[in-house]
Amino acid sequence: MEALCNLLQLWLNPRSIINSLFKFPTINYYSSEYKTNLNQNETREGKIQLCNYLTSHSSITPRVRASLVNLMVEVHQKLRLSPETLYLTVSIFDRFLSKETVPMEEAKLVGMCAMHIASNYGVFDPLLELQELTVIWMLTYTIRDVLRMKNRILKRLELSLNVPTPHTYLFRYINIERTDHETECMIYFFSELALMQHSLIKMCPSLIAASCVHAARCRLKKYPLWTEALQGGTKYSEPQLLECTGILVEAHSQAPKSILNAVYEKYSLDKFKKVALHAPVSSTSRTAEPTRLLV
Structure with missing residues (x-):
């Protein structure tokens, strides 16, 4: 019976498969080593390079960005995602747009994909189906379009998601x-x-x-x-x-x-x-x- 329960847990939460295969080190968030690594990471991955990225976007203005972040907050609350996911979503969104210029009609797609990536990165979030998220964000893109944008974001960020927020x-x-x-x-x-x-x-x-x-x-x-x-x-x-x-x-x-x-x-x-x-x-x-x- 115990073995059956364990199998059911793995089926319900695929992330536990990864956790069972790899033993991750316990992090002491108050240790001097962690603080040093965090400060170095902020210096290396800090947002200083994002300073004027909106000036390179003719269609994505500060107002457009604010409306998209507002939507991120609404969807995040509706889905009851972990707090870390919201901040990481905005970070991914900003970092990607600092590297690539996209038309305004694709900015919402970038935001949705950023949230899906961030929620998958967090171990405390439910696994979100792309189809469900597309409906919530009221997007008309196909799943193929969404996957193409997700891959584009991950490739542009070089899979670097562990950045301070x-x-x-x-x-x-x-x-x-x-x-x-x-x-x-x-x-x-x-x-x-x-x-x-x-x-x-x-x-x-x-x-x-x-x-x-x-x-x-x-x-x-x-x-x-x-x-x-x-x-x-x-x-x-x-x-x-x-x-x-x-x-x-x-x-x-x-x-x-x-x-x-x-x-x-x-x-x-x-x-x-x-x-x-x-x-x-x-x-x-x-x-x-x-x-x-x-x-």
Whole structure:
């Protein structure tokens, strides 16, 4: 009976076949070795090369990109995929478009294929059928067209999917200070708002993650807003975060009236402590002195 149950489990979850054949090493996410490898990976695979990629696309504007990321958030929530999958989907989408120019009508196909690749990469996600995903994304492409685009993306990225995203760093940063559930929800609210902002593509994932923590502490009045522990754990001082935090604060202020409101509506739910409904932090106008956030 036990053997039969094991076979049934393998049939229901093909990923377990891979896990049974290969023993993967246990990763200590707090070890100095892991942190060193993560920093080196961010330097090597960082998003600095994506800085101005939208300027090479005549049809894919920041607005088009924002609408596609908004759709990614909606589909991700509907399918209840793991948090890592959302961030990796956006990363794959941006990295591919930084290397290749596609017409606007294919951008949605790229987004869907990026999500399918990301969900297959994550071990905690259900296996998604391409046909099902095509219907959810309301695409009219054939499965052959979808597979051709998937192969094109994987080939262009040279199968390099293990790249840092803001979520990679949030996993560590949230635990530097004692964080209650409301603060954690607020941090993730800002991190998903960050995915929508094309101006943040140029910034390192670790900086974005640290700025999300800073913005959340500003909004919830967690004093001091930036502690020595946070500075030591993130390697960022508060002045280094102000530009990114200002963009996040502005995104929060615009969210209630934006039609691209998937993130705002998601974090207005009870399960996320309705953190999106908090009044946004206001910021002073830029002067010669560093911008300060007013709580």
